[in-house]
Amino acid sequence: MTGRSIRRASGAAVAAALAIGAAACSNPQAGGTDGAGGGESAVVGIAYEPDSLSPLLGYGKDGNSKIFDGLLAFDGEMKLRPALAAELPEVSDDGLTYTYKLRQGVKFSDGEPFTADDVVFTYRTILDEKTNNASRTELDAVKDVRATGEDTVVFTLAYPYAPFAQRTVLPIAPEHVAGKQDVNTGPFTTKPIGTGPYVLTNWSKGEKISFKANPGYWGGEPKVKKFTMAIIKDDDVRATRLRAGDLDGAILPPNLAEGFGKDRGTRTHEATTYDYRTVTLPTGNKVTGDTAIRRALDTAVDRQAMVDSILNGAGKPAYGPVPTGSEWFTRGTERTHDLRAAKKILDEAGWKPGKDGVRVKDGVRAAFPLWYVSGDKLRQDHALAYASDARKAGIEIKTQAGTWEVIEPRMKHDAVLAGGGSPGDPDFDQYLLLRSDLAGDGFNNMAWYDNPAVDKALDEGRKAGDKAERKRAYDTVQRELVNNPGYTFLTHIDHVYVLADRWDGLSTQIEPHDHGLASGPWWNVEKWAPKGGAEGGSGDGSGDGSGDAKK
Structure with a gap:
């Protein structure tokens, strides 16, 4: 579920969660993954599933959506950095005008160019009362958004909303796709196209969400080429699949994660949260x-x-x-x-x-x-x-x-x-x-x-x-x-994760309630690199983040 203050878990049955280990993780040919621990692919177990993959309906509104980018993004220390914007916004003295200069040469995964019109389309669509976005009031301060040329977007606020820049981590949708269909029910809600580091390859509701690296990503093609989020609602089942080797990582309750503390080849990561x-x-x-x-x-x-x-x-x-x-x-x-x-x-x-x-x-x-x-x-x-x-x-x-x-x-x-x-x-x-x-x-x-x-x-x-x-x-x-x-x-x-110790570049951020999907050590999966291989990043060049890793 997205765009809500109190958020819910997927309604997937436990039977589906049990099946995923064999159908999606252990079988190298299933769902386009290589299975856990295989080559340049990674499979992680999460407990939550979104209702939609459209940012127009609330998906990824807090950043790290993987399919999309926002104008800005949070680094490992939760500081804002440019993403689709070329730099941080220019803010007027009265706090009512935010001007964003856009990054040049960015393309959506279908090859179409990203422009200021896409930003205007995204925000205006979310603010439209006909759009089923439960988080619309989060943009209550926006009086107007307009493009001034292909590379500049200007937001005018009705009042000086202090945290507005943090709201612009919201993902940008392509007008040439999403603007030609019903915003609430069209195919874009389950088959999105974005500018992000990954491209959706499959979404089997209640079972898994699979991605492949976007070779044309403006930030550089990820070294993790295939990434699968296995939707496993039951905590015990998630721990069982992790121990069986069907998963590279999973979020677990602290008492279940504790059982992996002495396992060779795994690391436990803790993340401070607001959850x-x-x-x-x-x-x-x-x-x-x-x-x-x-x-x-x-x-x-x-x-x-x-x-x-x-x-x-x-x-x-x-x-x-x-x-x-x-x-x-x-x-x-x-x-x-x-x-x-x-x-x-x-x-x-x-x-x-x-x-x-x-x-x-x-x-x-x-x-x-x-x-x-x-x-x-x-x-x-x-x-x-x-x-x-x-x-x-x-x-x-x-x-x-x-x-x-x-x-x-x-x-x-x-x-x-x-x-x-x-x-x-x-x-x-x-x-x-x-x-x-x-x-x-x-x-x-x-x-x-x-x-x-x-x-x-x-x-x-x-x-x-x-x-x-x-x-x-x-x-x-x-x-x-x-x-x-x-x-x-x-x-x-505090969220606790257990991951296979075969990747460089892992870190955690201070996290929201919606753990697992866009948070956790895989918040920066596009910066991971296999240990002993090509160089791994620290997430975004900002250090190890706010999380604590323990053997």
């Missing part, structure tokens, strides 16, 4: 919509125990979408685990223990279901721990597993163990997560959170040009989440 796990507390539910229940759960949950026991220490407690290590985190909003205080909150609000220990108020039992995605061990473990903590306070939570097809229709009234997180500016995640008018808009504001003070602060934070003023706005948001938490934030998770 969090949270429980949605729908406003429309008589139990989860009660502020006392929300505050009691926020206090009853033992976040540190989850970090220690579920994440094996690879993470930290979460008190909101902003990690505690971020400059945007509001000190003093940490919540201490205090079961006695949680019970007091419920007592004072009239939630009294029943004969079975479950609290009751006005004939309503303090009980509700909590859904998590089948096969996702981390979500399952978080859900079970959360339910256990809640039961000690007198709140009964029934955990249930299902696919997103089962869960999505229930989100308005049932709690969900969800995930989210976007590095960089606080606007990127909080606006889609909390804005009341986005409730029910796909996976935006899954909790149907409605807080006028938060809405006002989100608007102020988005439109203020002064950093100190923006910080005050987001401080307000985080303090409001203490007073009325529409979500129970549990942990921020």
Whole structure:
């Protein structure tokens, strides 16, 4: 899923995940791959699958799409660098005009030239209300975009949106292809053409996405000639296929990755992230919509125990979408685990223990279901721990597993163990997560959170040009989440990957929630080189990135 604040995993069946090892990884002739460990090809296991491969519908909006490029890109240190733009943008003194000079000689993989018209087409199409892009509000500041010649694009903003340049990592689509078909349903959504380092060769939904190196890539043809992302939803199955040698690498929960620590020929890579796990507390539910229940759960949950026991220490407690290590985190909003205080909150609000220990108020039992995605061990473990903590306070939570097809229709009234997180500016995640008018808009504001003070602060934070003023706005948001938490934030998770130790050039970035697809050590796969062969890069010439590699 793309273009959403809370993102979901693929609905692929476990049977399909099991089949992929034989069909796509072990067989050198399957899907155009050489199999794991073969020559100049690489096969990695991921847990998530996009709904579409069209950037017009949200694919690759945070960069690293492999098929496409944006005007700018993030390097290993998450600093902006030129991509399809020849240089960083020129910004007017009032912060309302961004001028981009484009790189010359770039072509789409079908041989057609890239021009300023493609940039204008991409942004105008995304902003068109007829386009089914759930992230359209991320470009709310754009008043106009126009080409001034073939190599210059000018954006005019309605207000000085401080992080606008970071938004221009968004991939550029070819007008001569995508502009001649239905933007929402046309073949471009599954058979895209871009300027990126790789060309799509096959997408078997629920099974794999296969690429080949783009020989005409402006940044140089990649040395990894064939690259396959095996879509394996189940954590245990992914670990099994990796150990069997069907995969060159995979993202794994920390406790499963730990088992590979002593294996020869593999390396474990850790990436610092903004990825969090949270429980949605729908406003429309008589139990989860009660502020006392929300505050009691926020206090009853033992976040540190989850970090220690579920994440094996690879993470930290979460008190909101902003990690505690971020400059945007509001000190003093940490919540201490205090079961006695949680019970007091419920007592004072009239939630009294029943004969079975479950609290009751006005004939309503303090009980509700909590859904998590089948096969996702981390979500399952978080859900079970959360339910256990809640039961000690007198709140009964029934955990249930299902696919997103089962869960999505229930989100308005049932709690969900969800995930989210976007590095960089606080606007990127909080606006889609909390804005009341986005409730029910796909996976935006899954909790149907409605807080006028938060809405006002989100608007102020988005439109203020002064950093100190923006910080005050987001401080307000985080303090409001203490007073009325529409979500129970549990942990921020460090992503852990295990890869075959046969490539040079591996590094990691600070990552978003959508791990595996465009992130992880393969964020810069176009810069990899076989060990002992041609020289390998460090990703982009910026060093080893923010990740930590361990033997």
